[in-house]
Amino acid sequence: MTRFFAWAAFLLGSLFFLLPLIGMTEFSLKARRGEYSFDAYMRVFEDQRFWDTFSYSLILAAATIVVGVFLVVPTAYWVRLKLPQARPVIEFITLLPLVIPAIVIVFGYIRLYNTSSFLPMTGSALGTDILLTMGYTTLALPYMYRSVDTGLRTIDVGTLTEAAQSLGAGWVTILARIILPNVMVAVLSGAFLTLAIVLGEFTMAALLNRPAFGPYMQLLGANRAYEPPALAVIAFAITWGCMGLMQLVTRLSKHERAKA
Amino acid sequence: MSFLTLTHLEKTFGQNRVVKDFSLSIAKGEFISLLGPSGCGKTTVLRMVAGFETPTSGGITIDGRDVTGLRANARNIGMMFQAYALFPNMTVADNVGFGLKVKGAPRAEREARVAEMLKLIGLSDLGGRFPFQLSGGQQQRVALARALAPRPSVLLLDEPLSALDAKVRVSLRNEIRQIQQELGITTIFVTHDQEEAMSISDRIVVMNGGVADQVGAPFDIYNRPRTRFVANFVGTLNTFDVQVTDPAQGRVTLAGQSLTLPDAPLASSVGQTLSVALRPEALRLGRLPDAEALLTARVTDVHFMGSVIRLKAEMAGALVSLDTFNRPDAPPPVVGSEVEVSLSGRDFIVLQG
Ligand SMILES: Nc1ncnc2c1ncn2[C@@H]1O[C@H](COP(=O)(O)OP(=O)(O)O)[C@@H](O)[C@H]1O
Ligand SMILES: [Mg+2]
Numbered sequence: 001m002t003r004f005f006a007w008a009a010f011l012l013g014s015l016f017f018l019l020p021l022i023g024m025t026e027f028s029l030k031a032r033r034g035e036y037s038f039d040a041y042m043r044v045f046e047d048q049r050f051w052d053t054f055s056y057s058l059i060l061a062a063a064t065i066v067v068g069v070f071l072v073v074p075t076a077y078w079v080r081l082k083l084p085q086a087r088p089v090i091e092f093i094t095l096l097p098l099v100i101p102a103i104v105i106v107f108g109y110i111r112l113y114n115t116s117s118f119l120p121m122t123g124s125a126l127g128t129d130i131l132l133t134m135g136y137t138t139l140a141l142p143y144m145y146r147s148v149d150t151g152l153r154t155i156d157v158g159t160l161t162e163a164a165q166s167l168g169a170g171w172v173t174i175l176a177r178i179i180l181p182n183v184m185v186a187v188l189s190g191a192f193l194t195l196a197i198v199l200g201e202f203t204m205a206a207l208l209n210r211p212a213f214g215p216y217m218q219l220l221g222a223n224r225a226y227e228p229p230a231l232a233v234i235a236f237a238i239t240w241g242c243m244g245l246m247q248l249v250t251r252l253s254k255h256e257r258a259k260a
Numbered sequence: 261m262s263f264l265t266l267t268h269l270e271k272t273f274g275q276n277r278v279v280k281d282f283s284l285s286i287a288k289g290e291f292i293s294l295l296g297p298s299g300c301g302k303t304t305v306l307r308m309v310a311g312f313e314t315p316t317s318g319g320i321t322i323d324g325r326d327v328t329g330l331r332a333n334a335r336n337i338g339m340m341f342q343a344y345a346l347f348p349n350m351t352v353a354d355n356v357g358f359g360l361k362v363k364g365a366p367r368a369e370r371e372a373r374v375a376e377m378l379k380l381i382g383l384s385d386l387g388g389r390f391p392f393q394l395s396g397g398q399q400q401r402v403a404l405a406r407a408l409a410p411r412p413s414v415l416l417l418d419e420p421l422s423a424l425d426a427k428v429r430v431s432l433r434n435e436i437r438q439i440q441q442e443l444g445i446t447t448i449f450v451t452h453d454q455e456e457a458m459s460i461s462d463r464i465v466v467m468n469g470g471v472a473d474q475v476g477a478p479f480d481i482y483n484r485p486r487t488r489f490v491a492n493f494v495g496t497l498n499t500f501d502v503q504v505t506d507p508a509q510g511r512v513t514l515a516g517q518s519l520t521l522p523d524a525p526l527a528s529s530v531g532q533t534l535s536v537a538l539r540p541e542a543l544r545l546g547r548l549p550d551a552e553a554l555l556t557a558r559v560t561d562v563h564f565m566g567s568v569i570r571l572k573a574e575m576a577g578a579l580v581s582l583d584t585f586n587r588p589d590a591p592p593p594v595v596g597s598e599v600e601v602s603l604s605g606r607d608f609i610v611l612q613g
Binding site for chain 1 (some may be wrong): 335341343362579
């Protein structure tokens with residue numbers, strides 16, 4: 001009986017989630033009157049702005065991941081090693097971006113770093129890109145920190161550090177050769193989440209006026225009929241691709257650990 | 261000439277004085293065990309030598325050089341942990357070669373040394389494996405090789421055998437001792453297992469509550485324990501109360517039998533009661549011509565352990581343990597039977613403190 005209800009709930013949830021998706025996909029295929037076609041997709045792929053904004057966001061996502069890894073891995077490691085009592089505090093701080101709206105953060109940036117400020121970051125494209133990367137890093141922080149911290153829990157950080165120290169290793173060597181390789185799976189899953197966030201982000205990119213994928217989706221949505229759902233399907237495919245990769249990486253590493 | 265010296269080491273965690281006035285000097289190539297119950301400060305002493313803890317006061321020198329304030333990664337010390345602590349992301353060979361790589365040794369030299377180390381621990385074929393593909397005993401041998409590869413001046417081992425099963429524990433401890441002697445490396449070995457400490461050490465430091473109670477060769481620690489704590493912690497002990505009859509000659513009586521204690525003259529007066537102890541093997545079954553006294557005992561328990569038979573018996577108002585060797589032609593006494601037990605005053609340990 002409980003099984004029946006479990007399945008019923010699952011089915012209901014699936015319908016709630018899948019029906020709009022199916023409807024949207026179906027609609028995106030109806031660009032040609034009277035028959036299904038990929039015309040809308042073709043037009044999206046033929047649009048140069050799609051490729052420009054997509055590659056721009058991809059590059060920024062990569063930058064965000066690099067900054068995030070350099071920020072989070074040493075921090076999470078240090079907290080686990082030396083300040084275990086500070087972990088709740090750090091966890092709270094990393095959760096703040098979930099509570100503070102992106103628009104608040106970006107207005108803060110604009111006030112602090114506008115062209116007449118002490119550090120006029122918004123004065124140049126590069127400066128704004130750096131600012132945007134920092135913003136993305138903040139948005140991705142909760143996910144990155146959590147997955148790295150979980151990864152660190154699977155190894156004996158303290159003893160491995162001491163073993164490496166007794167063999168003559170300094171902090172940089174320990175982080176690069178021992179800690180990072182052992183939390184690589186966690187870093188990768190954090191990275192895929194970051195990628196998904198950056199590709200879909202609208203507020204920051206729009207307010208900083210950068211040609212990112214999020215604002216492009218919005219622009220297309222406001223002006224066209226069939227292309228936006230096509231683009232949405234593409235975006236979904238990318239996000240799901242990321243999640244699939246995450247699963248794959250985790251599965252592979254579990255397989256490796258299972259042999260232990 | 262001592263190679264590693266610890267002078268008046270103290271370590272305090274908050275209000276907790278964990279190591280108290282700990283001094284020790286270790287000769288080059290010596291194998292020292294720190295032996296004591298859990299929580300007595302063994303690991304803390306070892307970690308101060310390794311550089312993972314800073315002494316509250318006192319000093320440490322290695323080969324004449326003061327290392328008290330030196331960082332752990334500058335001390336050139338090999339360390340082995342209870343939890344193996346192999347780097348999970350590296351192969352066995354990379355683990356063993358890690359120390360040399362950090363030091364910037366050229367590849368050829370590194371590979372030669374790794375091969376030499378793997379041969380030393382008998383795992384030459386397993387260089388390409390990852391730690392999780394090895395048994396516990398193999399992992400710990402790799403940890404030993406990794407610690408020894410950079411030619412450390414001191415080897416520190418913190419209960420390296422505790423996580424292994426009994427058979428592997430015994431064979432690996434012998435292997436560690438053999439390799440240690442082969443390389444002549446100065447070693448401190450921490451354990452709470454007295455048999456382990458006695459079987460492989462040159463000298464043992466028995467620790468109690470952060471203090472070194474007694475330092476000595478296994479033979480001396482076992483046969484001439486200086487404190488009640490050491491006597492009880494190292495080996496099994498039968499204690500008796502005896503009456504002093506002649507302190508100058510060391511003569512006492514036990515259940516009407518006169519005995520001469522080894523530590524004469526005794527610091528007590530006639531008629532006083534003294535607490536003395538005997539090891540199980542000093543109580544000998546049967547009537548022996550060289551024994552000073554003969555008592556009867558009632559057997560309450562028989563444990564046949566192979567080469568040794570351990571009896572429990574009531575004797576002179578106390579429950580005692582008595583060890584005797586197995587003999588194929590003489591079956592052990594049965595429970596409830598009366599046996600004769602020979603003993604001599606010279607085997608007694610006079611307990612102080
Ligand atoms: N980092 C620390 N902070 C506080 N107390 C500690 C710390 N390390 C050890 N202690 C305390 O010091 C005492 C001795 O510990 P330890 O040296 O590990 O003993 P052993 O190795 O002999 O079991 C224990 O009571 C332990 O709780
Ligand atoms: Mg310990």
